[in-house]
Amino acid sequence: MxxxxxxxxxxxxxxxxxxxxxxxxxxxxxxxxxxxxxxxxxxxxxxxxxxxxxxxxxxxxxxxxxxxxxxxxxxxxxxxxxxxxxxxxxxxxxxxxxxxxxxxxxxxxxxPRRLPAAVGGDLEGVFTLRDYRDADRLGAAMQPGRTALIVGGGYIGLEAAAVARQRGLEVTLIEMADRILQRVAASATSDIVRDIHRARGVTLLEGTGLRALEGRDGRVVAADLSDGRRIAVDLVIVGIGxxxxxxxxxxxxxxxxxxxxxxxxxxxxxxxxxxxxxxxxxxxxxxxxxxxxxxxxxxxxxxxxxxxAGAAAPYVPKPWFWSDQYDVKLQIAGFGLGHDETVVRPGARDGSVSVWYYREGALIAVDAINDAKAYVVGKKMIEAGMTPPRAAIADPATDLKALLG
Known part of the structure; x- marks a missing residue:
């Protein structure tokens, strides 16, 4: 050895x-x-x-x-x-x-999880995104004027929807759960992101699943949805985790x-x-x-x-994430699982807002939408174990940096 x-x-x-x-x-x-x-x-x-x-x-x-x-x-x-x-x-x-x-x-x-072949997951024109070869195939299929169905309202599905709209496609996004981002974000964040996509022309259907994809000559041409709709599609992007x-x-x-x-x-x-x-x-x-x-x-x-290399220190996760959709940057500090309260704070600029997560009175996460200051301050607070008063966070006149002491 x-x-x-x-x-x-x-x-x-x-x-x-x-x-x-x-x-x-x-x-x-x-x-x-x-x-x-x-x-x-x-x-x-x-x-x-x-x-x-x-x-x-x-x-x-x-x-x-x-x-x-x-x-x-x-x-x-x-x-x-x-x-x-x-x-x-x-x-x-x-x-x-x-x-x-x-x-x-x-x-x-x-x-990425794939759709079963029994519902048409193996048809040509059905895409998942894991590596650059997947992205190359998907990019070639994203032609202006085509119709895309996005299956799944998590971050991957929402990012794909944003790119498809930016490239001139008609986009329908379906999410089987009651709301988009249900597994990873509070309902307040879901509401904000939903409005962003609908304002840019995405048809967003929550509480709606996929029954089956229809094919012709091995290529997807339509989708049958759980609410009884049948929509014609040119390509399908699967973002189901x-x-x-x-x-x-x-x-x-x-x-x-x-x-x-x-x-x-x-x-x-x-x-x-x-x-x-x-x-x-x-x-x-x-x-x-x-x-x-x-x-x-x-x-x-x-x-x-x-x-x-010889160190003895354990790894202590300090989670943070981000997602870019259109001209919107969503930055997430902390881990909101198990939260029991949220506070929505308007930002200083149009379109900026943050959602603050609390569990048993303690701050555990912050979602910042086009609000870098809220993200930076919230991240510092979480890592320091600080919990700001909820009333102060809700008041847009509060100087966040002052709360750091």
């Missing part, structure tokens, strides 16, 4: 871990196994500026190929890990090679449950194997959660790198 670290996954977490390890001057042998042919690249712009054509793929890559050579990182592209032998501490690669490891990090990410890529871990006998279960140090049930990013289920207060965000992928991966 040569103290080799094997990282499975070339996304944000896998790259961030390798880069941080080298920044910490840990020069152990590192092999990064990535199943795509491209150099590791940023994913969030795929549903935003890449899809609109504002950013080409070469602007999304984290580092050029020479960086991996210079940092002695053995980069295996177009390669996947097919099995883990925990007893021998080795992994089987898709090209037939075996790699021994001293430590193994699973940064396998998550994959993601599932953790935990199959490799399950087959290896690691603890899983909606992802790969890790402790505060990123360790799985096998102390030689770690997990980080969208595939990992981690402690957060008295809960186990999976945080689907670039910020968590980077922070958790860098924490694992520090632990591998």
């Amino acid at each position: 040569d103290n080799r670290l094997v990282i499975v996954g070339g996304g944000q977490a896998g790259f961030a871990l390798a880069a941080k390890l080298r920044a910490l001057k840990d020069m152990r042998p590192v092999t990064l196994v990535a199943d795509e042919a491209s150099l590791p690249y940023q994913r969030p712009p795929l549903s935003k500026k890449y899809l609109t054509g504002e950013l080409p793929l070469d602007r999304l890559t984290y580092r050029p190929h020479a960086w991996y050579d210079d940092n002695r990182i053995d980069l295996r592209l177009s390669t996947s890990v097919t099995a883990i032998d925990r007893d021998r501490r080795s992994v089987q690669l898709s090209d037939g090679a075996l790699l021994d490891y001293d430590a193994l990090v699973l940064a396998t990410g998550a994959a 993601v599932a953790a890529n935990d199959g490799l871990a399950r087959r290896a006998g690691l603890d899983t449950g909606n992802g790969i279960v890790v402790d505060a140090f990123g360790r799985t049930s096998d102390p030689a194997i770690y997990a980080a990013g969208d595939c990992a289920v981690l402690p957060f207060g008295d809960m186990l959660i999976r945080l689907e965000s670039v910020q968590n992928a980077v922070d958790q991966a860098e924490a694992v790198a520090a632990i591998l």
